[in-house]
Each structure stands twice: as structure tokens, then as C-alpha cells.
Amino acid sequence: MPEAVSTTNFDTDSFPQLKNDLYLRAARGEATERAPVWCMRQAGRYLPEFRAIRVENEFFNVCRTPVQPLRRYAGLLDAAIIFSDILVIPQAMGMEVQMVPGKGPHFPSPLRSPADMADFSVDRSLDYVYKAITNTRHALQGQCPLLGFVGAPWTLMAYMVEGGGSKTFALAKSFLLQHRESAHELLGRLADVAARFLVGQVRAGAQALQVFESWAGELGPQDFDEFSLPYLEADCLRMARTYAIEALAAETLFDVISLDWTRSGGGRSVVLQGNLDPTVLFAEPERCAASLAPPATIANLGHGMMPTHDPNHLQVFLEAVHESSQALRN
Numbered sequence: 001m002p003e004a005v006s007t008t009n010f011d012t013d014s015f016p017q018l019k020n021d022l023y024l025r026a027a028r029g030e031a032t033e034r035a036p037v038w039c040m041r042q043a044g045r046y047l048p049e050f051r052a053i054r055v056e057n058e059f060f061n062v063c064r065t066p067v068q069p070l071r072r073y074a075g076l077l078d079a080a081i082i083f084s085d086i087l088v089i090p091q092a093m094g095m096e097v098q099m100v101p102g103k104g105p106h107f108p109s110p111l112r113s114p115a116d117m118a119d120f121s122v123d124r125s126l127d128y129v130y131k132a133i134t135n136t137r138h139a140l141q142g143q144c145p146l147l148g149f150v151g152a153p154w155t156l157m158a159y160m161v162e163g164g165g166s167k168t169f170a171l172a173k174s175f176l177l178q179h180r181e182s183a184h185e186l187l188g189r190l191a192d193v194a195a196r197f198l199v200g201q202v203r204a205g206a207q208a209l210q211v212f213e214s215w216a217g218e219l220g221p222q223d224f225d226e227f228s229l230p231y232l233e234a235d236c237l238r239m240a241r242t243y244a245i246e247a248l249a250a251e252t253l254f255d256v257i258s259l260d261w262t263r264s265g266g267g268r269s270v271v272l273q274g275n276l277d278p279t280v281l282f283a284e285p286e287r288c289a290a291s292l293a294p295p296a297t298i299a300n301l302g303h304g305m306m307p308t309h310d311p312n313h314l315q316v317f318l319e320a321v322h323e324s325s326q327a328l329r330n
């Protein structure tokens with residue numbers, strides 16, 4: 001079986017020196033002079049420059065030739081995330097994935113029964129993601145760290161079974177209940193590919209990693225403990241063992257937890273990221289700035305930027321985080 005992790009040699013020896021390590025310090029739990037800020041889907045559809053590229057290019061081709069939102073918000077973003085999608089893994093395992101404009105991901109042949117798992121393997125290389133990471137890390141010139149990411153096994157499985165987004169996750173949850181053993185086999189295989197993919201991203205130059213378990217909240221506590229948590233831990237542990245990333249090997253497996261706005265992160269010993277309702281960006285700029293306090297340690301939205309967001313409001317949000325952290329210091 002071809003490896004998901006490449007041994008190809010990219011130019012990973014001579015990366016520019018990092019000039020802004022605020023995000024990395026905050027993620028490690030160190031005190032920082034202000035809250036670092038970045039935004040999920042900061043490269044997405046709310047940006048006219050992104051939409052212009054999308055008109056001419058298929059989504060996964062854009063992933064093969066990444067663009068940068070950092071130019072527009074120069075000096076305001078403390079982290080860059082690689083332009084890709086969590087669904088590159090099912091794609092690499094041989095499933096067809098289309099990004100339908102205005103609709104989102106679509107799998108023409110979803111995985112509806114254990115029999116559909118038969119022809120699964122990693123048959124397509126993820127080298128293009130590694131190349132994109134190496135090139136982007138060079139192009140960033142050390143402005144801020146570059147984050148790699150991966151979809152967590154349960155979230156990936158949910159898309160593969162549902163065939164796209166869902167409101168109820170009835171098909172994916174039925175699969176868990178009706179084909180419990182096969183579900184565990186599938187989740188295990190996804191965890192395996194995801195862990196190797198994370199290792200490859202670090203080798204290629206990713207300076208921190210985010211694991212997106214976007215649909216964790218769809219599982220009750222028992223199902224979460226059975227179908228999500230063990231595979232999150234598996235990814236993390238295998239990653240730490242294979243690559244000896246000190247931070248990930250520490251007793252709390254993840255250094256940072258990213259939450260949406262419906263949960264409270266209070267009382268946790270881990271660093272909190274996000275937690276801000278993205279609809280605040282629809283408010284008038286002054287209101288939007290006022291709804292910021294108190295920001296999580298790492299300021300971010302609790303969900304991705306929306307296509308209808310005004311790029312200027314994001315500018316105000318980013319400036320407000322810089323200013324409010326400044327005010328806290330004075």
C-alpha cells in the first residue's frame with residue numbers, strides 16, 4: 001500500500017526565521033503580551049480575491065496551488081492555516097469528492113454499508129499538501145507560524161457516510177449503531193491515515209497542528225467516549241510516538257482546545273481557542289468590537305468565516321483584538 005507520508009525531499013532545511021511566535025507561546029500555555037488571533041476559514045469565500053480564483057478553478061486544484069489571505073490583513077494575523085480541506089483524506093482513500101459551489105462537499109458514492117469499505121486504500125498521494133506547506137512556509141517569510149490540520153476520524157466518517165453535510169447525521173449515527181464493529185474498523189483506518197498525514201505535514205514544515213472534530217457535539221457522552229475520543233487520542237499518541245513532538249506527548253494530549261460559542265471552556269487547564277460567535281461579524285463595527293470581551297487565550301471565531309461576511313468587519317475584529325489586549329496590559 002502506498003504511504004500517505006512522503007519521503008520526498010522538499011526544501012525544509014532553510015525555512016525563514018519566525019518573527020512572530022505569539023501563537024506558539026500561547027498554545028504552550030506561556031503568558032503572552034497580547035492574545036494571538038487568527039480566523040477559521042480566513043482564506044475562504046468572504047474574500048473577493050478568493051472568489052475570483054474559484055470562478056476559474058476547481059476547489060481541489062486551488063488546494064494544489066494555495067493562495068494567501070495574509071496579504072490583506074498584513075500584521076494583524078498571528079497564524080496562517082494551509083489552504084486545504086479535511087476531505088482530502090477520503091479523496092486520497094479513493095472516494096470521489098466534489099465541492100459544489102454554494103452547497104459544499106458532495107460524495108457521489110457515499111459509504112452506506114460495511115461492504116462499501118472493501119475497496120478502500122490510500123491510493124492517491126497527499127504529496128501536493130506537503131508541497132503546499134513547504135512552499136507556503138517559505139512564502140510566509142517568518143511572519144507567523146503555519147498551521148497544518150486534519151479532520152478527526154468521526155467527522156471524516158460522518159461526511160463519507162452522509163455523502164455531504166447533514167443536519168441530523170441520521171445515516172452516520174445509524175452506521176455506528178448498526179455496524180458497530182465495521183465502524184470501529186473504519187475509524188481505526190482513518191486514524192491511521194490521519195496520524196501519518198499529520199507526521200507528513202510536520203516534516204513538510206507545519207509548526208502547529210489542528211485536529212478538527214467538527215461534529216463531536218452530535219454524539220452523546222457515551223458515543224463520544226466510544227467513537228470519537230479514542231481515535232483523537234490515537235492520532236495524537238501515534239503522532240507523538242512517531243515524531244516525538246514534545247508538546248503532544250505531554251499528559252494533556254492536546255495543548256489547545258478550540259470551542260464554539262455554545263460551550264464554556266471555564267475551569268479547564270488547557271489553553272482555549274475560539275469560542276466567539278461568528279455572527280458578531282455581521283454587527284456594526286463598534287458593536288462587533290464590544291462583543292469581544294473576554295477573548296479566549298487564542299482569539300478566533302467558534303466556527304468558520306461565512307461567505308456573507310464583510311472583509312472589512314474582519315479587519316475591525318482583528319484590530320479590536322489587538323487593541324483590547326493592549327488595553328488589558330495598560
Ligand code: 1CP
Pocket residue numbers: 039040041042043044045054059081082083084085086087099100101102103104105149164165166212214303304
Ligand atoms: O482559511 C482556512 O481555514 C482555509 C482552509 C480550510 C479549512 C481549515 C478549508 C477550506 N476547510 C477547512 C476545514 C474544514 N472543512 C472543516 C473543519 C472546520 C470547521 O468545522 O469548519 C470542515 C467541517 C470542512 C468541510 C467543508 N468543506 C465544508 C462544511 C460543509 C458542512 O457540513 O456544512 C465546506 C463548505 C467545505 C468547502 C470549503 N473548504 C474550505 C473552503 C474555503 C471551502 C468553501 C468552498 C468553495 O470554495 O467551494
